[in-house]
Amino acid sequence: MREALAPESRPYHHGDLSRALVDAARRLLESEGPSALSLRAVAREAGVSPAAPYHHFKDKGELLDAVAQQGWDILNVAMTAARATALSVQDKLTSLGVAYVQFAREHPALYRVMYDASRDKADLPAHFHADNDSAYCQVRDTLIEAGASDDEVELELATNAAWCAAHGLAEMAAFKQFDHLKEKLGGEEAFLRGVFSHLGIFAGTASR
Amino acid sequence: MREALAPESRPYHHGDLSRALVDAARRLLESEGPSALSLRAVAREAGVSPAAPYHHFKDKGELLDAVAQQGWDILNVAMTAARATALSVQDKLTSLGVAYVQFAREHPALYRVMYDASRDKADLPAHFHADNDSAYCQVRDTLIEAGASDDEVELELATNAAWCAAHGLAEMAAFKQFDHLKEKLGGEEAFLRGVFSHLGIFAGTASR
DNA sequence: TGTACATCAGTGAACGCGCGTTCACTGATGTAC
DNA sequence: TGTACATCAGTGAACGCGCGTTCACTGATGTAC
Numbered sequence: 001m002r003e004a005l006a007p008e009s010r011p012y013h014h015g016d017l018s019r020a021l022v023d024a025a026r027r028l029l030e031s032e033g034p035s036a037l038s039l040r041a042v043a044r045e046a047g048v049s050p051a052a053p054y055h056h057f058k059d060k061g062e063l064l065d066a067v068a069q070q071g072w073d074i075l076n077v078a079m080t081a082a083r084a085t086a087l088s089v090q091d092k093l094t095s096l097g098v099a100y101v102q103f104a105r106e107h108p109a110l111y112r113v114m115y116d117a118s119r120d121k122a123d124l125p126a127h128f129h130a131d132n133d134s135a136y137c138q139v140r141d142t143l144i145e146a147g148a149s150d151d152e153v154e155l156e157l158a159t160n161a162a163w164c165a166a167h168g169l170a171e172m173a174a175f176k177q178f179d180h181l182k183e184k185l186g187g188e189e190a191f192l193r194g195v196f197s198h199l200g201i202f203a204g205t206a207s208r
Numbered sequence: 209m210r211e212a213l214a215p216e217s218r219p220y221h222h223g224d225l226s227r228a229l230v231d232a233a234r235r236l237l238e239s240e241g242p243s244a245l246s247l248r249a250v251a252r253e254a255g256v257s258p259a260a261p262y263h264h265f266k267d268k269g270e271l272l273d274a275v276a277q278q279g280w281d282i283l284n285v286a287m288t289a290a291r292a293t294a295l296s297v298q299d300k301l302t303s304l305g306v307a308y309v310q311f312a313r314e315h316p317a318l319y320r321v322m323y324d325a326s327r328d329k330a331d332l333p334a335h336f337h338a339d340n341d342s343a344y345c346q347v348r349d350t351l352i353e354a355g356a357s358d359d360e361v362e363l364e365l366a367t368n369a370a371w372c373a374a375h376g377l378a379e380m381a382a383f384k385q386f387d388h389l390k391e392k393l394g395g396e397e398a399f400l401r402g403v404f405s406h407l408g409i410f411a412g413t414a415s416r
Numbered sequence: 417t418g419t420a421c422a423t424c425a426g427t428g429a430a431c432g433c434g435c436g437t438t439c440a441c442t443g444a445t446g447t448a449c
Numbered sequence: 450t451g452t453a454c455a456t457c458a459g460t461g462a463a464c465g466c467g468c469g470t471t472c473a474c475t476g477a478t479g480t481a482c
Contacts, residue, residue, distance in 0.1 A: 160386065
C-alpha cells in the first residue's frame with residue numbers, strides 16, 4: 001500500500017486508485033463513523049487530491065455504492081460460513097441470524113452505508129435474489145430445508161420476515177439498555193440467540 | 209399561529225417560539241426529510257432569525273430531542289388505540305406491531321429522528337420502562353396478558369425481540385422490493401400481518 | 417398612575433468550517449511508425 | 450530502437466453553498482417604587 005512507500009518513491013499514477021479509495025472509505029468508516037465519510041475525506045485518506053476520485057467514480061454516490069457492494073460481499077461470506085458450521089437444520093437459521101447481526105456489530109458504519117444505499121435505491125441489486133450465495137437466498141434455502149411452506153408467497157414472506165427481524169436486531173443490538181441482559185445471559189451471542197428464540201421463524205417454529 | 213397574522217401584526221416577541229420551533233421542525237421533516245433538518249432551516253421555517261432558537265434550546269441536539277419526544281408521545285397514543293381496538297388477545301400483539309410500523313410509515317423522517325436520538329443516547333429515557341402507556345410497557349403487558357413466561361429475563365427478551373422485529377420491519381417496509389407482495393396480499397396492512405405471522409411472538413406462538 | 421430600570425427574547429451580521437464539484441493544467445504512459 | 454503524439458490519471462486552486470454557533474445589539478415586557 002501507499003503508506004509503505006517513501007513519499008518520493010510514490011508514483012504519480014497510483015495504479016489502483018479505484019480500489020484504494022474504497023479501502024480508504026472503509027478505513028474511515030471504521031475509525032470515524034458514517035458522518036465522516038465525505039468524498040474529500042476519502043481522497044485525503046487515500047493521499048490524493050479532492051478531484052482525483054472523479055476519474056474513477058461519477059460522484060460520491062457511486063463511490064458509496066462500491067463501498068456498500070464490498071460490504072455485501074463480506075456479509076455473504078460470513079453467512080455462508082455460519083450456515084456451514086451450524087450443527088442442525090434448526091440451528092442453521094439462528095446461526096444465520098446471529099452471523100448477520102454480528103456482521104453489523106463488527107462493521108456498524110459499513111452496515112449503515114449498505115442500508116442507506118439499499119433504501120435510497122428502494123430496490124436491491126438484481127443479484128440479491130439471483131446469486132445463490134446472497135444473504136437472501138441463503139435464508140430462503142435454509143427455510144426450505146427446514147420444511148417451510150411450499151407456497152411461494154408464504155416462503156417470500158417468511159424470508160423477508162427473517163430479514164426484517166435480523167435488521168432490527170442489528171440496528172438495536174448496540175443499545176445500552178440491553179447491557180444487563182447480555183450480562184445475565186453470559187455474553188452478546190447468548191443474548192442474540194435469546195432474542196431469536198422468541199421470533200419463531202429463527203427457532204424452527206414455523207407458523208401457518 | 210404566525211402564518212395567520214398579517215406580517216406587521218406579528219409581535220416582536222413570539223409568545224411560544226419553543227413549541228413553534230418543534231412544530232416547524234416536524235413540518236420540515238414531513239416535507240423535506242431528515243437531511244434537510246438544520247437548525248437554520250428550522251428557524252427559517254418558523255420565520256425567525258438563525259440565532260433565535262438559542263434562547264430556547266442549548267444546541268441543535270436539544271431541539272432534536274424535543275422533536276423526538278413529541279414523536280414518542282404520538283406513537284404511544286397510536287399504540288394505545290391499537291391495543292384497545294384489537295379483538296382478541298392474540299390479535300393485540302399483531303395490532304400493536306402493525307400500529308408501530310404504520311406510525312413509522314406515516315412519519316418516516318420523524319421516526320428516523322427518534323431512532324437516531326435513541327441510538328446516540330444509547331440509553332432510552334427513563335420513562336420508557338416506567339410509564340405504563342409507553343410503547344415498551346404496552347408490548348410487555350400484552351405479552352403477559354397472552355400468557356408469556358413468568359421469568360423476568362425471558363419476558364424482557366420477548367419484549368425486546370418484538371421491539372427489534374417491529375423496528376426492522378418499520379425501516380424496511382418502504383422497500384420497493386416488497387411492492388409485488390403487498391399487491392398480491394391486497395395492501396400494506398395485509399403484508400405487515402403476513403410478515404408478523406412468521407415471527408412467532410406476534411402470532412401468539414410463544415416459544416420456550 | 418407613572419416612570420425608571422432590569423430582564424427577556426428577538427435581530428442581523430459575522431466567524432470559520434467542510435462540503436461536492438468543476439476547471440485548466442501537467443506529468444506519466446503507451447502506441448504507431 | 451527512437452521519437453511524435455494521443456490519452457490517461459493525476460494536481461491544486463477555485464466556485465458557491467449551507468451549516469452551527471457567537472456576538473453586540475435592540476425592541477418589548479414586566480416589576481418596584
